[in-house]
Amino acid sequence: MHNFSPLITALDSAPIAANELCRIFHGRGHSVEHLSHLNLDFYPPSLFLVSYDEITPETLEQLTEQVWNWVKTNAPEHITALVYQQRAGLKTQNTLLYGELPESHIVKEGAAKFNVDLMSRQNTGIFPDMRNGREFVSNNSKGAKVLNLFSYTCGFSVSAMQGGADCVINMDMNKGVLRTGKQNHQLNGFDRGVSFLPHDILKSFGKLKKAAPFDLIIVDPPSFQKGSFILTKDYQKVLRRLPELLTCDTQLLLCANSPELSEHAFKALIEEHTQGAITFVERLAPTSGFVEVDSDRSLKALIYKTTITSA
Template sequence: MQLFAKALQGVTLCDEAERLFHGRGGMYDGCEHLCLDWFPPVLLLTSFKSIEQDEVDFLTECITQRWRQLKGERKLNLVFQHRCGGQTQTHLLQGEVPEPHYVDENGAQFQVHLLRGQNHGLFLDMRAGRAWVKQHSKQRKVLNLFAYTCGFSVMALQGGADEVVNIDMSKGALSIGKQNHLLNGFGHGARFLGHDIFKSWGKLTKFGPYDLIVADPPSNQRGSFVATKDYARLLKRLPSLLAEQGDLLLCLNAPELDIAFLKQQVEEQSPSLMFIEQLANPEVYFDKDPNKALKVLRYQHKPT
């Protein structure tokens, strides 16, 4: 816990959403269960194991002290999320959370919801991936698989994409995605398909081929996607949707599955894809074991 307090002394607060403390990277002994995120104007503290109330009080005091150093007497808004044993409990410890709550990232705005459920509407660890898509989408047709709230789509359109097709089983997430597009001035240019990807190849093929495909699936979500068996199914079909020399971003956020797992899946199922590079994660997400961190691999369709 003392390492958390010490690390907070180097924390600053900018105008954009970002992770401030990443204990899960294993760089702070005894703090591997802790993360601190900044969704302006709210701080979100998360514990991934059971902790006692006196520990919560200690962490709250550390955060409060640093807040006063940075913001003086401005009101602190602090949310605590406790994840343990498959259960998620979220509590507002201090202040309030705006409703609706919008945050900025790289020139775009996104709606988030810190008090509802485990996911908040914007995965901060994918910031570099979204930035890459923004930089490489000009005049391209983009397919956003497992689109969630469509952060990649917004960035693609900001980067000048001709069209984006978003598909996700969760119509609720896609509804927020539509709002994110309107929030950023995109009333057209994107499609939203609330379907099971594995049952929608015909529809996806109809709208293709695509110059850029992003696949950012959940790693272990029953009824949707389980990486150990479903990545192979996905990779068998993706090359047929990709334009010649088109780009493919494959994402995997499963600590138990290493980079070699994903590369082997591609080699076995999609030999027409050529590995280009691995995108670096934001610096705050540094992990002493890179295989446990978020993996974002870029492939390209080989010319025939």
């Protein structure tokens, strides 16, 4: 019999009644070593369980039975489904194990709403660990011209518009995620001042330079995207071009979510390839629920600003 009690205990203290997107159990933070392959998220009204290791059908049944029994006893009015995602091996597989998913699945985070899909692909449409990043963007966008690189489904852009941005340019080479991004803006009542450019960022800096300068720049690339972006090889190409896009007081949110890249190494990479044009301000604290034993292996969301040079 496996001991899943830390995960079940996490359910007891999770803010389920708030009915917002959140992480319930962050096994990948290694605070409970024997469960370090498991994460559990709440995408209201659904639980989303992910395993990064292969687990036997018997073990899975034990775990999910315990989780669903907890749901039936404690939160049947808030939770109506449990989806399991197997991330180990060559192919990610998503399975609806209990209940029913909403036909149109929209989750809330604060005042924002986002379309999500727990069944069709590896990524759901929004990353719960970046909530503090979205909050930073919202708090620093008033009247700003914002550039959102590797925009995915444009969560940062929605946050920027909620914070009063003048305009946002979203760029991502995947047209499908940009379509969802457009829907996310419509969902939140933003139909002007936002553009969605389906381009390869590494080949599109001429276009960005024409639109520059920007008051706020967000760079949040995938760690690895087959055929288009490898963080450890391609990030520097983006960093080298950033100085061309700055005002005298641009803020930047530079992100890396690779366990192999430490905070020190990430800062060194930024310093080397931006030629002194920007200065480190702070690292954003982890979003609530993302307890990490080793902060170097976790998401790194670093704030920079244009270096002030005396005349």
